Amino acid sequence: MTPQSLEVNAERPRWDDHELLLSENRPLGPHHLLRFGAPTLAGRFRPGQFLNLSVPGHVLRRPLAVLRQEGDDLELVVTPFGPGTRDLVNLPPGTRLRALAPLGNGFPAPEGDVALVSGGAGVAALLMTAAAALERGWRVHVFHGAPGDEDVELVKASYGELGLEVEYYSEDGSYGRAGLPTAGLERLLADGAAVSVYSVGPYGLMRAASLLALEYDRPAYVSLDVHMACGVGACLSCAVLTKSGQKHACVDGPVFAAEEVVW
Amino acid sequence: MNRLEVEFLGVNFPNPIVTASGTFNFGREYAHLYPLAKLGAITTKGVSPRPIAGAPTPRITETPMGMLNAIGLENKGVDAYVADELPWLKEQGARVIVNVFGDEPAHFAAVAAKVSPYADLIEVNLSCPNVHGGNLPFAHDPQAAAAVLRAVKDATDRPVLAKLSPNGPILPVAAALEEAGVDGFSLINTLLGMRMNLDRKRPVLGNRQGGLSGPAIKPVAVRLVYELFRNTDLPILGMGGVTTGEDALELALAGARLVAVGTATFADPYAPLRIAAEVDRLLAERGETWLDWVGAAHTPN
Numbered sequence: 001m002t003p004q005s006l007e008v009n010a011e012r013p014r015w016d017d018h019e020l021l022l023s024e025n026r027p028l029g030p031h032h033l034l035r036f037g038a039p040t041l042a043g044r045f046r047p048g049q050f051l052n053l054s055v056p057g058h059v060l061r062r063p064l065a066v067l068r069q070e071g072d073d074l075e076l077v078v079t080p081f082g083p084g085t086r087d088l089v090n091l092p093p094g095t096r097l098r099a100l101a102p103l104g105n106g107f108p109a110p111e112g113d114v115a116l117v118s119g120g121a122g123v124a125a126l127l128m129t130a131a132a133a134l135e136r137g138w139r140v141h142v143f144h145g146a147p148g149d150e151d152v153e154l155v156k157a158s159y160g161e162l163g164l165e166v167e168y169y170s171e172d173g174s175y176g177r178a179g180l181p182t183a184g185l186e187r188l189l190a191d192g193a194a195v196s197v198y199s200v201g202p203y204g205l206m207r208a209a210s211l212l213a214l215e216y217d218r219p220a221y222v223s224l225d226v227h228m229a230c231g232v233g234a235c236l237s238c239a240v241l242t243k244s245g246q247k248h249a250c251v252d253g254p255v256f257a258a259e260e261v262v263w
Numbered sequence: 264m265n266r267l268e269v270e271f272l273g274v275n276f277p278n279p280i281v282t283a284s285g286t287f288n289f290g291r292e293y294a295h296l297y298p299l300a301k302l303g304a305i306t307t308k309g310v311s312p313r314p315i316a317g318a319p320t321p322r323i324t325e326t327p328m329g330m331l332n333a334i335g336l337e338n339k340g341v342d343a344y345v346a347d348e349l350p351w352l353k354e355q356g357a358r359v360i361v362n363v364f365g366d367e368p369a370h371f372a373a374v375a376a377k378v379s380p381y382a383d384l385i386e387v388n389l390s391c392p393n394v395h396g397g398n399l400p401f402a403h404d405p406q407a408a409a410a411v412l413r414a415v416k417d418a419t420d421r422p423v424l425a426k427l428s429p430n431g432p433i434l435p436v437a438a439a440l441e442e443a444g445v446d447g448f449s450l451i452n453t454l455l456g457m458r459m460n461l462d463r464k465r466p467v468l469g470n471r472q473g474g475l476s477g478p479a480i481k482p483v484a485v486r487l488v489y490e491l492f493r494n495t496d497l498p499i500l501g502m503g504g505v506t507t508g509e510d511a512l513e514l515a516l517a518g519a520r521l522v523a524v525g526t527a528t529f530a531d532p533y534a535p536l537r538i539a540a541e542v543d544r545l546l547a548e549r550g551e552t553w554l555d556w557v558g559a560a561h562t563p564n
Contacts, residue, residue, distance in 0.1 A: 014295055017532060054530065059477045060325045061530055084325060100532070227321040229330065229529040234288040236308075236337045237322040246316055246337075251292075 015103055015232060020053070022095040023073070028153040031121055032078045032089040036097070039072040044102045047109075047128035048223055048255050051076075051101035052231035055084045061100065062088065063231050063250070065125035065200075065223070067158060077124040077154065103231050104254045107221055110196060113139040115188055116159075117181050117209040119201025120151065123158045125223045125254075126200050130162055141195065142166045143184040145205060149175035182208045189216040196220065197258070210258030220258035224249050266552040267543055271498055271521050272422035272446050274383045276303045276358060279553050280511060280539040283502050283525030284309055284362035284386065284426075285334065289348035290355065293532050300356035302535050306523060307344070307352075309362045309388050310378060312370045314340035319469030324458050329477030329504070330526060331456050333470030336364065336391065341374045349381035360500075362426070364388040367395055368414035376418040385421050386500075387411060389436075390428045390452045402452070403431030405439035412443040422446040424500060429480075430455050433487055434494055441495060448491060449500035449523070451484045477526040478504040485517045492518025492558055506534070508541025515553065516560040 024035035041051075045066045052061040053076070062084050067075040080086040091097075107125075110133040116126045123144065133140050142159050144151060148170050159166045167184045168176030177183070182205070188195065189212060197220035199209035206222040213220030226238035226249040238249035241262040247253065267278035281304040282290075288308050290299045299305060318335025338344075341363075352359055361382040363374040375385050389402035389411060401407045408425065415423050425440045427433050427450040437448060453474025458467045466472070484503025492499060501519025505511050506527040514522050527534040546552060 016296065058325060059328060059330055059526060059530060060323075082325075098531075227323050229323045229332070230286075230292070230532075232532070233292045235286065235323065235332070235529060236288070236317065236334050237320070237332065239317060239320055239322065239337065 015100055018099050018101055020074075020097045020099050022091055022093050022097065024093060025089065025091060027089075028077075028157050029150045030079060031151075031154050032080070033067070033157060034076045034078055034088070036074055036076070037072055038074050038099070041069075041074060041099075041101055042072050043069065045069050045074070045128070046102070046106035047132055048107035048125050049102045049104045050125075050231075050254060051099040051103060052228075053088070054098040055088050056091070056095070056097075057087060058084045060084070060229055061231065063103070063228055065121075067124040067127050077121040077158075079121045100231050103250060105252070107198060107223070107255050110136065110138055113141070113193065113195045115141040115143065115185055115193070115195040115197045117143045117185050117197060117199040117201070117205065119145045119181070119205045121154070122200030122223075123151075123154055126198055127158050127162070129198055130159065130164060134162060140164055141184075141188055141193070143169065143181035145169040145171070145181035145201070148172045180208070181205070182212060185209055186212055189213070189218060194218070207263050210261065210263065213258055221255055222258055222261065223254040224256060224261070225254065266546045267539060269520060269553055271500075272384060274358060274422070276521065277301075278303045278539040278543075279515070279521045280535050280542070281360065281500070281521055281523050282306050282528060282535055283523035284388070286525040286528050289344065290352055290357065291348070294355065296532055297536060298355065299352070302357060303521065303539065304358035304360050304383065305352065306360040306386060307349075307362055308338055309336055309364050310338055310341050310344055310374050311336065311364055312341055312373055314338065314343070321467060321469055323473075324467045326456070326458055326475065326477075327479060329475050329479035331458055331468060331473035331475055332453070333468045333473035335470060341377045345377050345381070349378060353381050358383045360384045360386050360424070362386045362388050363415070364391045366391065366393070368411045371411050372414035372418035375415045375423075379419040379421050382419075382421050384424055385415065385419055386424045386426050386449055387415055388426050388452075390426065390430075400428060400431070402426075402428035402436060405435045408436050409439040409443035412440050412445050416444045424449045426450065426452055427487075427491070428452045429483055429487055433491060437491055437495060441497065445497065447498040447500065448495065449502065450491065451480070451487050451503045454480055454483065476504065478506055480504045481510060481513070485513050488514055488519050489517035489560065492561060505538065508538050508545050511538055511542050512545060512556055515556040516558070518558045518561065520557050
């Protein structure tokens with residue numbers, strides 16, 4: 001499906017190309033927290049939306065979830081993965097970048113208690129939903145997974161800042177509980193908790209969390225990370241197969257209801 | 264004075280910088296940024312007789328100064344575009360080049376006939392496989408390419424451009440197309456390439472191979488436009504890695520009368536207008552016009 005027009009879909013935000021000034025670049029284990037001054041984007045992001053960030057010397061931008069926005073500032077989590085993200089995390093403060101933003105649909109606002117299931121930088125796409133749920137007085141359960149203890153600092157700098165307790169799972173047992181965060185989710189759901197499940201991380205994690213939620217008849221949402229070029233619906237790179245046909249993660253997502261996705 | 268104005272196959276373009284097929288969809292995504300009529304023209308995403316779902320993901324990956332794509336020609340099929348997108352695009356006052364393809368000559372012709380009322384020019388994508396001819400792309404087989412072109416010419420009263428592939432012989436195909444009545448050429452399409460994922464020990468792209476575009480291919484585009492210009496009197500729409508006004512002028516010198524911008528638009532949605540403004544400034548500094556530059560590298564010293 002070609003995405004609906006901006007005129008037809010009033011829900012879609014009017015994105016533009018914005019200037020960002022890097023003010024802080026702080027390592028958090030293998031991840032980096034990048035803080036930017038972005039006055040023209042102040043307050044523009046809904047939870048789960050993203051931006052498409054320029055990287056000096058690279059032909060394509062990089063889509064990244066917004067971790068936090070405070071006044072004129074916004075924060076991103078970047079995990080060096082390929083040449084582009086490696087260059088991004090080496091940029092010194094003072095670097096000016098450009099971002100197409102705000103992009104994507106974002107998560108629906110929580111209407112009750114929530115369970116967050118994250119892996120790696122997936123935390124970034126979930127933190128604003130966690131804050132929104134706390135503001136409304138809902139209970140927030142957090143299950144985070146990693147191969148080892150490498151995400152401890154990231155979890156402290158994100159969920160920790162909101163005062164949230166995190167059930168941390170490491171596959172090698174080096175920190176928190178040994179195993180996968182879906183074990184915690186399953187225990188919660190089996191206890192009959194009436195939560196909505198929000199999951200962002202590796203595909204396998206999101207799939208497992210979604211299937212569990214569906215099994216217990218709870219609403220669930222994921223944010224799908226599919227390679228994209230333009231970020232705005234033109235290149236058709238980020239195809240996602242759903243029960244209502246082929247969609248594109250940049251404009252129809254990145255957030256999808258778990259029951260809509262063909263897993 | 265308008266230094267950038269250019270006539271191309273009977274159509275007047277306010278500037279020579281157009282979007283490249285597959286990089287601008289049908290324009291809606293960018294219509295809130297600027298009036299689409301300010302662009303030289305929009306070349307649409309390729310249109311086929313029936314909807315095509317496209318290739319498995321990942322469909323794109325970045326490469327040194329370029330990118331590989333294998334979208335797999337995803338599109339909604341001609342009827343959907345004639346119903347929704349093309350009438351809307353014409354209402355915006357934009358000049359429209361409709362890119363058409365199929366898997367046999369009659370299919371190309373059927374699409375061309377349906378889109379003609381909305382097309383200023385038709386661009387025929389010959390890089391898709393000829394399913395009834397050994398699955399080689401039409402663009403690599405002069406006779407198959409000519410058969411497509413004749414069918415399209417019979418189906419439309421609009422001028423027809425043939426989009427040439429750099430992955431096979433260009434001059435014999437161009438000669439056969441000229442014989443078949445083509446009105447002009449566009450080139451280059453992407454160069455086939457591949458990138459490996461070291462963790463998975465497999466190609467990155469779902470389709471394994473993809474088309475290389477971006478600044479890395481610009482010298483190839485300049486060379487092929489230059490070679491073609493020496494061998495034809497028909498007008499050329501040149502493209503391949505254009506990111507700046509200087510790049511556009513290079514292609515003009517080689518022989519391009521219009522220049523398309525593709526991959527650059529992914530990183531900068533304003534790129535086609537920015538490049539047109541840069542060309543205008545470079546020409547103003549020299550007191551020259553765009554047409555002074557078209558093919559100028561071929562004039563005797």
